[in-house]
Each structure stands twice: as C-alpha cells, then as structure tokens.
Amino acid sequence: MSIHVLPGQIAAAPVRAVLRPAPLRRFLARPVLNAPTLSQAGDSYWLAWLQAAMTLTLTMMIAAGFAAAIDEWTLASGTALALLTLTAATLSLGATTALIGLLASPMATVRPLPGWQPIGRTAVLLTMCGEEPSGPARMLSELAMDLERQGINHTTTLFVLSDTRDPDRIALEEETLAPLIDAGQIVYRRRTENTGRKPGNISDWLHSHGNRFDYMMTLDADSRMGASRIATMVERMERSPQTGLLQAGMRLVPAKSRFGKLQRLSARLMGPTFLTGFALWTGDAGNYWGHNALIRVKAFREAGHLPKLSGSAPFGGDILSHDFVEAALMRRAGWKIEIDAETRASAEDGPQTLAEFHKRDRRWCQGNLQHSRIIGMAGLHPISRMHMAVGIMGYAAGPIWLALVILLSAGLVPAASIWPLLAVVTLLLMPKVCGLLRNLGSTNSPRARKIMLRAATAELVMSSLLAPIVMIRHVLAVGSVLTGHDCGWKSTTGRRVNLPSGMLEAAGGIALVALVAVVNPDALLFMLPVAAPLLAAPILVPYLDRQHDVHI
Known part of the structure; x- marks a missing residue:
C-alpha cells in the first residue's frame, strides 16, 4: 500500500461533519458543544478553563505514572521526568483540542444576504x-x-x-x-x-x-x-x-x-x-x-x-x-x-x-525561539502567551524527544513499566483518531469508509517514518540558533554544506545506534522505531521528494 495511490482515491469522498456509523453516529449527532453559540455569545471562556483543566489533568496523570514507574531516582531520572512532563503537556493540549473539535457541532458560517454590499473598503x-x-x-x-x-x-x-x-x-x-x-x-x-x-x-x-x-x-x-x-x-x-x-x-x-501529498492528506484528515x-x-x-x-x-x-x-x-x-x-x-x-x-x-x-520544508522550518524555528524574549511582555492575554509557548515547544520538542530516547535507551532511567510512554503515544495519536472519526461521517458508503481507513493508515505509517527525520532537523535548527547562527547553517568558509539527501539524518541514526550498542545493547529493539527511519533516510527522502502524477 503506497501513500500516493490512496489520497487520490479519497478525493471522491468530501469531508463533512458528523459520524454516521450506528451508535457512535447517534451520539455525535447531538453535539456536546454548540460551536456557533459559543463563538457568537462569547462564552468560550469556560471552555478555555475546561481545556486547561483537561490538559493539566492528563499531564499530571502521565507524569505521576512515569514517576511511579521509576525504580531508582537519579539526576537522569529527574531530568527524564521533567522532559516527559513538558512533552505530555504539549501533546495533551493538542489531544484535547482535537477532542473538543470532535464533540462540537460544525461552526456555522453566516454568509452575506443576496445583494449585500460592504460598508467599508x-x-x-x-x-x-x-x-x-x-x-x-x-x-x-x-x-x-x-x-x-x-x-x-x-x-x-x-x-x-x-x-x-x-x-x-x-x-x-x-x-x-x-x-x-x-x-x-x-x-x-x-x-x-x-x-x-x-x-x-x-x-x-x-x-x-x-x-x-x-x-x-x-x-x-x-x-x-x-x-x-x-x-x-x-x-x-x-x-x-x-x-x-x-x-x-x-x-x-x-x-x-509524495511529500506534498502527505502534508495535504494529513491536513485533510486532521485539520x-x-x-x-x-x-x-x-x-x-x-x-x-x-x-x-x-x-x-x-x-x-x-x-x-x-x-x-x-x-x-x-x-x-x-x-x-x-x-x-x-x-x-x-x-x-x-x-x-x-x-x-x-x-x-x-x-x-x-x-x-523536504529541503524546502527544512529551509522554511529553520526560519520559523528562529522566529519562534525569539518569542522567549516576548512571552513575558506586560499586559499580554494568557492565551496569547500560550500561543508563543506552544510555538517554542514546537521546536524544543525535537531536542526533548532525542534526549528522552537517549536517556531511556542508554539505561540511565531504570523504569519498571512502559505504560506512561504508551500513554504519551496515545496522546500523539489522538488528533489523528479524532480527525478520522469525524471524517468517516462523510459518507454512508462502506467502500468510501474503507478508502478513508486505508488512507489514514497510510498517513500514520508515513508520518511515523518522517517524524524522526524532522526531529533530527529540529535538533540541528535549535542548536544553530542557540549557538548564534542567523537563518541557516554556515560552514567556517561561509558556504552552505550540501550533503546527499538523507545522509545527515542517516549519520544521526548511526550515532544513535552506536551509542546504544555500546552502553545498553538490550535496548536496541526499543529504539528501533526511531533509528530505522533515520538509517533509511537516504532512500526515504528521495522517495518522498519524487513527483507523482496523482494529485490530491
């Protein structure tokens, strides 16, 4: 099953609002949240508090579960707990946002009446x-x-x-x-x-x-x-x-x-x-x-x-x-x-x-990290500060994930259970699941629902393969900003270093595997989902960059 076939098929099934299949359809047909009423009446403040409460609850549950699973407290254990808590908070915010979007009715659009003319220019x-x-x-x-x-x-x-x-x-x-x-x-x-x-x-x-x-x-x-x-x-x-x-x-x-199609498919499924x-x-x-x-x-x-x-x-x-x-x-x-x-x-x-994506991402990384100097500005609305904090975490998450992978794979954090990590993965998948559930309501046709499920599975597989590659690039981008480089990597001669596609990521994968093989060989299987896409990057990146004649 390949990503460039399924998205073209899914174009025949436009995305609508409510879930159709049997009991769940009837549940969501009566939305818990009425979007037009909330947005027009200005009653979204209580929803923001609910969102904050859900995010905090999920974060603390995962942090508490991870703390309980740690056998021995060391500096590495405390560091891992702090990093996991930051990650869980960001992912919980995304998961609960998607959940609210799933339970809400579609936001109604009030279009102008026939013959309407603007007052202003x-x-x-x-x-x-x-x-x-x-x-x-x-x-x-x-x-x-x-x-x-x-x-x-x-x-x-x-x-x-x-x-x-x-x-x-x-x-x-x-x-x-x-x-x-x-x-x-x-x-x-x-x-x-x-x-x-x-x-x-x-x-x-x-x-x-x-x-x-x-x-x-x-x-x-x-x-x-x-x-x-x-x-x-x-x-x-x-x-x-x-x-x-x-x-x-x-x-x-x-x-x-193929990379462009993957982005578009992700946006259509979850957006x-x-x-x-x-x-x-x-x-x-x-x-x-x-x-x-x-x-x-x-x-x-x-x-x-x-x-x-x-x-x-x-x-x-x-x-x-x-x-x-x-x-x-x-x-x-x-x-x-x-x-x-x-x-x-x-x-x-x-x-x-991916080269175009990384170039744009590098500029966004620098801009978002600049917000660390603005987020404390007097008088800003709390949610405005939250937008900046999430933007910063969007790039800080790369180094955080890599640090967690190294700490856990190297055996520096003795833990008795992997359930807290599985909970983090569940949060990561929540926006995809919520988007899929809502999109399945676009048709009563079993064939169209089957196509939707196949497309969602393909998107999950390809985005999972791409995630470690983006992680490595975010680590490099954050490191570049922190070491004082403005808008791009420069060598000592002032010229950009051009490596074959995927080689930089493959080098990161080799270094990661070598480190774990030396200090904790038993964990090689654990870190395979991260290392394998990195090692395959010289093949995966050109494959994704290649043009294809199926448009979505």
Whole structure:
C-alpha cells in the first residue's frame, strides 16, 4: 500500500461533519458543544478553563505514572521526568483540542444576504520577495474576475507589495504583472529599500494608502483566497466592531511530490477537527498565521507595531515570526482576535520537498525561539502567551524527544513499566483518531469508509517514518540558533554544506545506534522505531521528494 495511490482515491469522498456509523453516529449527532453559540455569545471562556483543566489533568496523570514507574531516582531520572512532563503537556493540549473539535457541532458560517454590499473598503495585500511571479499573477487575475462576479470589486482593491531586489527577477516580475496593471486589476508597488522585511512592507503601505481602507486582507505569494470567502469575512467583521483580526482556516493546494501529498492528506484528515476545537476554546484570543487573514486597519495601526529586539540576531533584531506577536499586541489593546475555522476558498501551497520544508522550518524555528524574549511582555492575554509557548515547544520538542530516547535507551532511567510512554503515544495519536472519526461521517458508503481507513493508515505509517527525520532537523535548527547562527547553517568558509539527501539524518541514526550498542545493547529493539527511519533516510527522502502524477 503506497501513500500516493490512496489520497487520490479519497478525493471522491468530501469531508463533512458528523459520524454516521450506528451508535457512535447517534451520539455525535447531538453535539456536546454548540460551536456557533459559543463563538457568537462569547462564552468560550469556560471552555478555555475546561481545556486547561483537561490538559493539566492528563499531564499530571502521565507524569505521576512515569514517576511511579521509576525504580531508582537519579539526576537522569529527574531530568527524564521533567522532559516527559513538558512533552505530555504539549501533546495533551493538542489531544484535547482535537477532542473538543470532535464533540462540537460544525461552526456555522453566516454568509452575506443576496445583494449585500460592504460598508467599508478592503485592500487585498499580496507580498512578494523574489518568488516566481506567474503563479501569483494567475491567482490575482482569477481573483479580480471573482470579485466582479461577487459584486464587491468596487469596494476591494488588489495590491502587490514587492520587496524583490534582484534586477533579473524585478524585470520578470514587472513583465508578468504588466497586463494586470494595464487592465487596472491590481496596484503594483515595489520598495527600493526593504527595511523590516514583510512587516516593514505592510507598514509602508499603511502610511501611504491605509487611510483609504477599513480592512486589509494579507496574502503571501503562495496564498489563495476566493471572493466569496473575502465577502463572508468582511460581513462578519462589520457585524463585530471589536474584532481586529479574523484568521481564515486554510487548505493545501493539490501537491506534486509524495511529500506534498502527505502534508495535504494529513491536513485533510486532521485539520477541520483540530481547527474547530482550536477556534472554540481560544475564543477572542485566537492567533494570526501571517496570511489569509482579514485585519481591521484601525486595530493594526493602533496596536500592531512590532518591537525591535535588542542585540543581534538570532535572538535580537527583527522579529521573524511577527504574526503571533502582532496578534498578541492587538489582543492586549482590547481587540478581538478570532479564527474562522472553515477552510472553504482559502488555501496555500506547501513545500514540495523536504529541503524546502527544512529551509522554511529553520526560519520559523528562529522566529519562534525569539518569542522567549516576548512571552513575558506586560499586559499580554494568557492565551496569547500560550500561543508563543506552544510555538517554542514546537521546536524544543525535537531536542526533548532525542534526549528522552537517549536517556531511556542508554539505561540511565531504570523504569519498571512502559505504560506512561504508551500513554504519551496515545496522546500523539489522538488528533489523528479524532480527525478520522469525524471524517468517516462523510459518507454512508462502506467502500468510501474503507478508502478513508486505508488512507489514514497510510498517513500514520508515513508520518511515523518522517517524524524522526524532522526531529533530527529540529535538533540541528535549535542548536544553530542557540549557538548564534542567523537563518541557516554556515560552514567556517561561509558556504552552505550540501550533503546527499538523507545522509545527515542517516549519520544521526548511526550515532544513535552506536551509542546504544555500546552502553545498553538490550535496548536496541526499543529504539528501533526511531533509528530505522533515520538509517533509511537516504532512500526515504528521495522517495518522498519524487513527483507523482496523482494529485490530491
């Protein structure tokens, strides 16, 4: 069974909301949580407390179980307990979020009535910095026509805000966008000085054009947004004057490589359930993911000014993961930050190769670790601090997992039971299980349910093989930031070291096996699920990077 066949088959079964098969269907047909009522009435605070209580309970149960299983307390045992507790807390948060999304009714979308027209004006801001322009140009052309069909083109203006510096790329960009500019479909502006990167580009636009607009929709060069979705989000914001930012859920566009298809399949299986739960319990203290979000210009101008961190990069200077911070600052100023969990007519491209994924992840790692200097800022909402803490843990988890594997495999933590570790694995699987249960309700067809189960099994196998590879890369990325390297690994000559695909991970696997073989050979079988994918990385990585003609 291969991952690139099943996702193509599953496309015939659209994901809907409630579980159909027999007793469980009847249970979930009466949702425990009514999503529209909670989000509209602002009653999500009690749900946030419930979420916190469930997360804390699960974390303490696993920590207590692990402590009880330890035969001898040493420095290594105490370290392992602390690391496991941190891991359990993060995984419990994800598991309970997915559970809330499973038990909730679908979040209803109130679409504008026929003939509705926006009161305010909206600017759609697409930012570019050297990307291939043909894709954005095609998307903008389609969006311009879509806005006209939707009847909101007179209140919506499309901007391209370019920070491209290379002369050849500038020429290609201007040539590609010229037909749209001549047709009056877009307004094109390229800065000569790209101070402040993307946030600086948007800030410059606010100074020069912001007075003319009430809302701005932020897009990246690889983003997609439909006019109907823009209209729905504008109408919702006009009904809620205190909403400062509305973040749309997103899908991934059809992929070209096996790795891209795996990402898209994972998002389709788990995304809707997780997003629903996340939108519910975060309430009006949601988050911003940098694009596909509608922002009230007034709110952003009042509160979205990014601080410049003292010192030099990687921990100082410009904030790379600016979106989390902008959302936190607006929430601190009293504006609501909400998440629209629906993914209709909102999408983005995902990395098609592991090299592209690691390159993007390295930048995100540095940006998220910078949040360690912001998380204690006075006046931030507790959930805003939680967003930053989870973002930091997203990358700290790699070194933590590796440290736990080494401590346990080396026999430094004598434990009488592996049940606490199995509980951690259960938490890790919970979002997948919740997503699968909800997606199985998409059809009454036994054949379609069988395809869904096969696809979910394939996703589980492939993501499990990929997890140790990502872990090693996160260890390297965190280590790079902590040792003062800014945005990428550099050799002593200043040139990037290029190794054959998967060799770096294989070297990590060899080192891990060698260590365990020397200090505790009996544990070789225990650490095989981690070591085997690393050793197979020179084969696995090229396999995942390879393009395939089945699109999902």
